Amino acid sequence: MRKQISLLLLLIVAAGFALCLAGAPFGAEGARESRRLVKDNVNYGRRYVSKGLDENRCANIVTSVVLNYRGFDTLGEVTILFIAALGLGAVLYGRRAGASPDEAQRPSLILSTGCRLLFPLIMLVGIYIFIHGHLSPGGGFQGGAVIASGFLLICLGCRKKKLNSVALGAAESLSGLAFVLLALIGLAVGGSFLLNFLPTGKVYALFSGGIIPLIYIAIGVKVGSELSGIIDNLSGEVR
Amino acid sequence: MVSPILLIAVPLALAFLTPMVGLASKSARRYMPAIAMLFNFIVAMSLLPKALEAPIIVRTAGWAPPLSIHLVAGPLGLLLSSLVALIGLLVAIYGIDYIREGARARYDVLYTLLLVGATGVVLTGDLFNLFVFFEVLCISSYALVAYRGDSAGVEAGMKYLIQGAIGSSLVLIGIGLLYGTVGTLSMADIASSVGSVAGSRLFISLAFMIAGFGVEAAIFPLNAWLPDAHSSAPSSISAVLSGVAIKAGLYAIARVVYTVYGASSILPFLAVLGVVTLLVGEMCAFAQEDIKRLLAFSSIGQMGLILFALALSSATGISGAVFLIISHGLAKALLFLATGYMIYRTGSRDISSLAGMGKRMPIMSLCFTVGAFSLMGLPPFVGFASKFTIVRAVLGTGSTFFITLLAIGLIGTVIEGAYFLRIVQWLYFKPAPEAMPEQTEGRAPLTALVPVGLLAVLIVTIGLLPGIVGRALGPAADDLLDRAAYIQHVMGD
Numbered sequence: 001m002r003k004q005i006s007l008l009l010l011l012i013v014a015a016g017f018a019l020c021l022a023g024a025p026f027g028a029e030g031a032r033e034s035r036r037l038v039k040d041n042v043n044y045g046r047r048y049v050s051k052g053l054d055e056n057r058c059a060n061i062v063t064s065v066v067l068n069y070r071g072f073d074t075l076g077e078v079t080i081l082f083i084a085a086l087g088l089g090a091v092l093y094g095r096r097a098g099a100s101p102d103e104a105q106r107p108s109l110i111l112s113t114g115c116r117l118l119f120p121l122i123m124l125v126g127i128y129i130f131i132h133g134h135l136s137p138g139g140g141f142q143g144g145a146v147i148a149s150g151f152l153l154i155c156l157g158c159r160k161k162k163l164n165s166v167a168l169g170a171a172e173s174l175s176g177l178a179f180v181l182l183a184l185i186g187l188a189v190g191g192s193f194l195l196n197f198l199p200t201g202k203v204y205a206l207f208s209g210g211i212i213p214l215i216y217i218a219i220g221v222k223v224g225s226e227l228s229g230i231i232d233n234l235s236g237e238v239r
Numbered sequence: 240m241v242s243p244i245l246l247i248a249v250p251l252a253l254a255f256l257t258p259m260v261g262l263a264s265k266s267a268r269r270y271m272p273a274i275a276m277l278f279n280f281i282v283a284m285s286l287l288p289k290a291l292e293a294p295i296i297v298r299t300a301g302w303a304p305p306l307s308i309h310l311v312a313g314p315l316g317l318l319l320s321s322l323v324a325l326i327g328l329l330v331a332i333y334g335i336d337y338i339r340e341g342a343r344a345r346y347d348v349l350y351t352l353l354l355v356g357a358t359g360v361v362l363t364g365d366l367f368n369l370f371v372f373f374e375v376l377c378i379s380s381y382a383l384v385a386y387r388g389d390s391a392g393v394e395a396g397m398k399y400l401i402q403g404a405i406g407s408s409l410v411l412i413g414i415g416l417l418y419g420t421v422g423t424l425s426m427a428d429i430a431s432s433v434g435s436v437a438g439s440r441l442f443i444s445l446a447f448m449i450a451g452f453g454v455e456a457a458i459f460p461l462n463a464w465l466p467d468a469h470s471s472a473p474s475s476i477s478a479v480l481s482g483v484a485i486k487a488g489l490y491a492i493a494r495v496v497y498t499v500y501g502a503s504s505i506l507p508f509l510a511v512l513g514v515v516t517l518l519v520g521e522m523c524a525f526a527q528e529d530i531k532r533l534l535a536f537s538s539i540g541q542m543g544l545i546l547f548a549l550a551l552s553s554a555t556g557i558s559g560a561v562f563l564i565i566s567h568g569l570a571k572a573l574l575f576l577a578t579g580y581m582i583y584r585t586g587s588r589d590i591s592s593l594a595g596m597g598k599r600m601p602i603m604s605l606c607f608t609v610g611a612f613s614l615m616g617l618p619p620f621v622g623f624a625s626k627f628t629i630v631r632a633v634l635g636t637g638s639t640f641f642i643t644l645l646a647i648g649l650i651g652t653v654i655e656g657a658y659f660l661r662i663v664q665w666l667y668f669k670p671a672p673e674a675m676p677e678q679t680e681g682r683a684p685l686t687a688l689v690p691v692g693l694l695a696v697l698i699v700t701i702g703l704l705p706g707i708v709g710r711a712l713g714p715a716a717d718d719l720l721d722r723a724a725y726i727q728h729v730m731g732d
Contacts, residue, residue, distance in 0.1 A: 020443045072299045072308040076371035087382025093342035176255035192301040193244045
């Protein structure tokens with residue numbers, strides 16, 4: 001009986017949501033509507049696409065939006081990831097000391113050699129992705145995730161290897177600090193936080209986009225070290 | 240002039256720096272949160288007089304408001320960020336010696352970031368940025384609630400995490416729907432264009448946002464996480480969660496309802512919710528035997544009263560609400576901080592274990608009593624001044640609906656008086672048990688006595704001279720009520 005009542009309630013709620021959301025503007029119709037509604041016919045998405053290339057000289061418009069027009073949000077998002085990694089560490093702090101590590105089977109020669117062979121290649125791909133974040137799809141978050149996957153491989157494949165948590169923590173702190181300081185230099189030089197104060201160079205060149213590639217490198221290092229830190233925390237080894 | 244964005248950027252940089260400082264000197268690291276909040280308090284207070292004249296608009300990345308994210312450091316935003324910094328500073332000083340176990344390095348960073356999140360929420364002028372800082376605030380709260388790593392803490396943190404995550408998702412969906420409708424994220428820009436959209440298309444996003452922010456603000460029936468979370472956390476964290484974090488949720492609701500949507504038709508509903516929250520919170524508090532759970536439920540009750548006052552839609556009403564945010568923040572922070580060392584001393588959270596505390600910890604007990612009397616609304620403490628403003632505002636509206644609600648709400652205040660007097664009775668008029676479990680490490684050090692004493696002094700001083708904050712309350716209320724001025728300040732000419 002109780003099951004049926006809760007199912008019925010769920011159906012009523014679902015029907016209510018469906019009815020409400022049916023009228024919500026999305027897709028082509030939504031875009032048409034919003035263009036009509038916004039004052040002076042300015043659609044900010046379109047404006048970023050049409051003017052972004054000239055304003056930041058950054059070939060990847062998404063990067064231009066993420067790190068310049070809405071860069072302040074990105075600073076907050078990087079902070080959220082930082083908090084998540086820290087919080088995990090804080091909660092697991094007491095438990096790690098007591099847990100005994102499972103007797104791990106020694107990795108075979110093929111496994112450990114294969115991991116060592118792949119590790120530098122994975123690092124290379126990760127670093128390539130975040131250094132070219134302003135030119136091609138990808139960027140700091142994606143590159144950082146690739147780098148962390150390399151550390152995960154080492155943790156799984158070469159079981160005796162431990163990550164250096166002090167170095168990871170230092171990389172995490174310094175890259176976060178670099179992001180804030182780059183943004184603050186903009187405030188000191190041009191009176192606006194996150195101002196793109198460096199010469200923006202030629203579009204499509206590696207050295208273009210002003211501070212955007214620098215920030216993406218900082219984010220890449222930060223995300224990579226944070227995710228590796230999470231792997232380190234969850235690997236359940238006694239310190 | 241310093242830019243208000245430093246209120247966010249500098250503590251953030253210091254939080255990132257804290258682990259590095261810890262590598263050099265472990266004892267220096269413990270002072271980092273206090274340094275960050277001292278900086279914020281000085282800067283926020285120095286900016287406040289200017290903001291009372293006109294809000295300070297801060298651009299990011301050099302673009303004019305609707306195009307990029309901007310901060311709006313108005314009277315309300317700066318007043319609340321001063322409060323955040325003040326409570327944050329005092330609790331940070333208290334935390335220097337109070338936190339003895341666990342991952343101390345992570346505590347200092349998470350604590351600073353929690354306050355950065357609260358500051359960002361009250362200062363931002365962009366709806367999505369509001370969500371980002373709200374998440375900074377919430378996620379650091381989840382981690383800090385579970386900081387001790389014991390089963391009660393982890394359970395409370397998990398409950399809070401699940402409910403908070405659902406709330407945040409609702410907010411995100413609401414923002415997405417609104418963005419789909421009006422095509423912009425700047426609050427002032429949205430406010431200027433929602434007028435031309437049919438109300439039925441806005442209602443869902445508004446409902447999602449109120450429900451989502453309502454979880455953090457602990458509005459009934461979304462308050463289930465709060466008693467566990469606030470009572471399982473270390474007392475210094477309970478103090479900032481009750482004193483600061485839940486107010487950020489209410490601020491977000493008020494900003495969205497008044498400024499972004501201008502939805503005055505939903506206000507009576509919020510007023511009813513407020514009174515129900517008040518009654519539920521106070522009645523549950525009355526039944527508690529655990530001192531920290533009692534304080535947590537009492538916070539729910541006070542949040543209800545603040546929501547009710549915010550929903551009055553009159554300048555006096557909102558002034559009263561902001562005043563109550565300040566007075567409740569100070570008093571509840573004091574109560575949690577004083578309780579922290581009493582619990583260390585007795586090793587128990589039962590109210591009955593407080594018997595004879597008035598003799599054993601005279602200063603803490605005196606300060607606790609000041610805080611309790613202020614929350615009850617006794618003169619000459621600040622709680623009286625703020626509650627009186629709200630009563631005056633309700634009588635000023637002359638509407639039978641609000642006066643009836645207030646009459647019902649006053650029952651809650653009576654219940655509140657009953658349980659706080661009961662605690663004071665235990666503190667002073669019950670003999671201490673024969674064999675007291677005496678724990679020497681429970682003696683309160685100077686770093687605990689100074690913040691608790693300062694909070695008590697502030698409660699009495701502002702209570703006697705309400706003019707100190709009174710000057711800022713009027714402009715703060717106008718900041719919410721006067722949409723046209725807000726839009727004009729942000730969007731320019």
